[in-house]
Amino acid sequence: MRKSIISCAALLLMAISGLLPARAQDIDWQRVDDTLGRKPAVAGDVHRYGFPRSDLAVTLDGVAIKPALALGGWIAFKPAHGGAMIMGDLVLLESEINPVMSKMIASGLEISAVHNHLLRANPMTFYMHVAGHGDPVRLATSIHDALAESKTPLTVAAPSSPPPAVDLDTGQLDQIIGVKGQANGGVYAFTVPRRDPISEGGMPLNPVGPLGVATGINFQPTGGGKAAITGDFVLTGEEVNAVIAALKSNGIEVTALHSHMLDEQPRLFFMHFWANDDAVKLARGLRAALDKTASTKS
Template identity: 85%
Template sequence: MRKTLLAAASIVSAVLITGVDAQKVDWRIFTEPFVSTAQAQDIDWQKVDDILGRKPAVGGDVRRYGFPRSDLAVTLDGVSIRPALALGGWVAFKPMQGGAMVMGDLVLLDSEINPVMAKMIANGLEITAVHNHLLRAKPETFYMHIGGHGDPVKLATAIHDALAESKTPLTVAAATAPPPAIDLDTAQLDQIIGVKGQANGGVYQFNVPRRDPITEDGMPLSPVGPMGVAIGINFQPTGGGKAAITGDFVLTSDEVNPVISALRSHGIDVSALHSHMLDEQPRLFFMHFWANDDAIQLAKGLRAALDKTASTKS
């Protein structure tokens, strides 16, 4: 920030002293860092919170609102899926010039897809993907990725009205009991995966960032975790040191098949491969996976797959 201010002062001084045509100066080199901050200060986030009926998790300048499908009782291979494992819909707002960018991943039943989609489109939001993440789950769930930019209050209203076409809970129920303990060796999992995990609703979650920056329509998608472009890995304990795992690898095209081979060679199913966005750079592919076995052995398989990617390791 200090360097940016000094650069700005130097350019202004040069313009004043030399008479350089201000129209020819690329003012973006010192104005862009202030856009996000300035826009964030102008936004009435309380209105957004009120419309969406919940408080966000805040990471950097991104506000991420969770819409877990706590109303659904989904099972897969005898495992009751917790919302934090694979049913955690969300939308994230990032300030930008002209308002905010919004991205999201909504969890829907098949009967809800087209009513929600119609409402999204009518209110100016984009649909960037619709697909499965899991196989053999009962009932089947699908995932609608959305995007848009503009007035964040209007975006929030559009999202709320669209979700009202589904049975997604639009009010946050008061917690009736503490979440179950994570009955796993989380310290060893942290060591194997290479980043620190976090407990959330009875699930142990990892976000592993990629080393390369990611943009959408030229806008940096950062922080990567809140914006949904970090590699996500979730462990739900199933007893006796076992865990059900799922999540998604964020991959460039050359990483796709090496990661498939690494997962399959460690007994981890690949359940989906697809895009989530339309205009991101670099072009990314998202690979979802599933297994229910010894947690430490599965972590080692996931680490072998992570080693095929340009991801970070603490």
């Protein structure tokens, strides 16, 4: 009986202090959808909203970058602390960084990183990682108002044609990478989780893919069995240089190395990469790099 009373008191204290996670069903997701002007992809209790820069015509080494390859901004909402926590990665032009940042800061959101992912892209794109917690509709309003300072499309246009087929041997790519990929807007995308649990601010980050803490690998066909590849490896410090060596020895360029978050456990680094070559050859190089990490393999 005494243990039960103590447990109830502890739960009450946690509820009062806002430490108990909110439940997804307690959030008015329709209002969040309406505020952001789009529907999310839902995985577990995470609602992820895409903000692709479909307005931009970006090329890199002669390759026209599809939004799904490297221009897919996003914001993910996870019920937490009596409301929601958000994490996101927004794609911006250089001239858009400070107006968007100022609006974010004024509304109480946090900026956790600003950096490049690619090299030699024209026009150059930058990536702003953001975080926050509180009332979900207020958070959505803050994101919408900040993005209005950029030319990020805030309305979703109906597709004018079906997405292009992925002209690659995706079955062989699946076998080499070790997980099942998914076609997305003419790009074949892999999400490879780590084996170790990841948390931010004491909150477990799960599912890892929608929250941006799984290794992402994207293949965009460029003809004749070739593909442009980019994405980011999620690494602990001791894995960084082993992965750099594995990528470079397989003809894959390392284009950025940095953090995305401020208070994650374990401490993580994100390594971005680029190549345009035979897709199967590149997949084997990526698998060699994944083998240097604590990543899952089916």
